[in-house]
Amino acid sequence: MTHDLVAALRPLLTAEASAEAHASGAEPGDLEQAVWLRLLEHLEADGPPPDPPRWLRSAVRSEARRSRRRSHFERPYGTGPAGDPADDPDHGPELLALAAARRRALREAVRRLPGRCPRLLEALLSPKDLTYREIAGELGISQGSLGPERSRCLGCLRRLLTAEVAAREPRG
Numbered sequence: 001m002t003h004d005l006v007a008a009l010r011p012l013l014t015a016e017a018s019a020e021a022h023a024s025g026a027e028p029g030d031l032e033q034a035v036w037l038r039l040l041e042h043l044e045a046d047g048p049p050p051d052p053p054r055w056l057r058s059a060v061r062s063e064a065r066r067s068r069r070r071s072h073f074e075r076p077y078g079t080g081p082a083g084d085p086a087d088d089p090d091h092g093p094e095l096l097a098l099a100a101a102r103r104r105a106l107r108e109a110v111r112r113l114p115g116r117c118p119r120l121l122e123a124l125l126s127p128k129d130l131t132y133r134e135i136a137g138e139l140g141i142s143q144g145s146l147g148p149e150r151s152r153c154l155g156c157l158r159r160l161l162t163a164e165v166a167a168r169e170p171r172g
Contacts, residue, residue, distance in 0.1 A: 005048055009039075009056050016060040024064035025071050034063040061164065107158055116141075117153035 017031040024031070038059050042049060049055035110121045116139060123135045136143040 002043060005043075005052060006036075006039075009052055013056055013060065016057055017041055020060050020064040024062065024068045026067035031060060031067065033065050034066075035059045038063070053155075106161075109157060109164070112160065113153060113156050116149065117156055118155050120146075120149060122159065 013035055014028070017028040017035065020026075021028040021031050035056065039056075042055075056103055107122075107125070110125070111118050115120065117137055120135070123130055123138060128140070132143050132146050136146050139146075141149065
């Protein structure tokens, strides 16, 4: 019986989906698939509809309306302001992973610095974007000595990282 119902409704569904698809901005095949799914759910829950052609027309219109509403809110990747992150050559997954690895290596190197340098550079690298006044208050030093201290710490960090990079290069 289900097979006969599907065979009888197929041409009507194809015609109705083609007619409604253009107005709703959906593909006819997508509408057909959604209506077939609704029919299967209906058959499982309530058995066959009393007037299958009428039920089918109503289901197609309902799915077309749903598709119209959905297309109003959904945007495919690449059409929005951000686009698809995987397609962005400046922010692809590989570059994001490499940037994260560099940030981890930098923070590990900062932790190995002497004296107040780790705390100072962590405050400068903080996502909170602290002002010099806030950093000086947090570290308990004067705001005037923050600049020279920062320069000294950055020099230490530069020497540390230069030594590490030079040590990793292949020789021969």
